[in-house]
Amino acid sequence: MARVIYLAEGPRVALRYISMRDFEELAALNEESATMLARWMPGGPIVTYEAFARYMTRFDGPANEGFLICLRDSGAIVGRVNINNIIRGGHQSAMIGYSAYASTTGRGYMTEGLGLLVGHAFGDMGLHRLEANIQPDNASSLSLIKRVGFQREGYSPNFQFIDGAWRDHERWALTVEMTGHVSGLNSQVTAT
Numbered sequence: 001m002a003r004v005i006y007l008a009e010g011p012r013v014a015l016r017y018i019s020m021r022d023f024e025e026l027a028a029l030n031e032e033s034a035t036m037l038a039r040w041m042p043g044g045p046i047v048t049y050e051a052f053a054r055y056m057t058r059f060d061g062p063a064n065e066g067f068l069i070c071l072r073d074s075g076a077i078v079g080r081v082n083i084n085n086i087i088r089g090g091h092q093s094a095m096i097g098y099s100a101y102a103s104t105t106g107r108g109y110m111t112e113g114l115g116l117l118v119g120h121a122f123g124d125m126g127l128h129r130l131e132a133n134i135q136p137d138n139a140s141s142l143s144l145i146k147r148v149g150f151q152r153e154g155y156s157p158n159f160q161f162i163d164g165a166w167r168d169h170e171r172w173a174l175t176v177e178m179t180g181h182v183s184g185l186n187s188q189v190t191a192t
């Protein structure tokens, strides 16, 4: 088995890039979680190799990065988080999307994993702002994003097409200044 390279590690979970080798494990998790995810995540569950290969092409360019949250002891996947719509230059911003799975939710893994993701985004990736858009009735996601330190910025009516309708979303964001992280790129931007 190929050696796993983690980008960041916490007490219970670690963060790594998603890869084509994750197909079987993710397909099983997506299948068991189809009902849980349908109301909150765009697109249907990815359970075929062809659909997964198509999904993975979004990470070919610089605009999107895909990560998995895994248990440190077994390596089992417990969550997924993407950094999407990365804008460089004077913004250094991106949008995050995430999910746990039916057998992994409600254990604190996502809170720890998103904390690692924020550290990686504001550290090695040099980003300055992360945004999360959440439906107002998605209580679990709102609790999670508050625990990680995001603040509510606003409300976007008809923001995204999910589960057959255009859904309103709350806009939450976190900047480097709110965390005490030091971003190398950020200091370059302010210096020019």
Ligand SMILES: CC(C)(COP(=O)(O)OP(=O)(O)OC[C@H]1O[C@@H](n2cnc3c(N)ncnc32)[C@H](O)[C@@H]1OP(=O)(O)O)[C@@H](O)C(=O)NCCC(=O)NCCS
Pocket (backbone or CB within 6 Å): 036, 037, 040, 041, 098, 099, 100, 101, 104, 105, 106, 107, 108, 109, 110, 111, 112, 133, 134, 135, 138, 140, 141, 143, 144
């Ligand atoms: C949103 C979502 C990722 C939140 O995940 P989660 O499993 O609640 O997050 P965590 O893994 O951090 O678990 C936190 C919960 O576990 C509980 N928990 C249990 N054991 C714990 C432990 N040892 N440590 C910390 N928390 C623990 C916490 O109390 C918390 O419950 P609460 O929110 O009722 O207070 C998940 O519900 C999900 O995937 N939903 C469907 C997809 C989705 O909505 N994605 C986001 C779209 S915006």
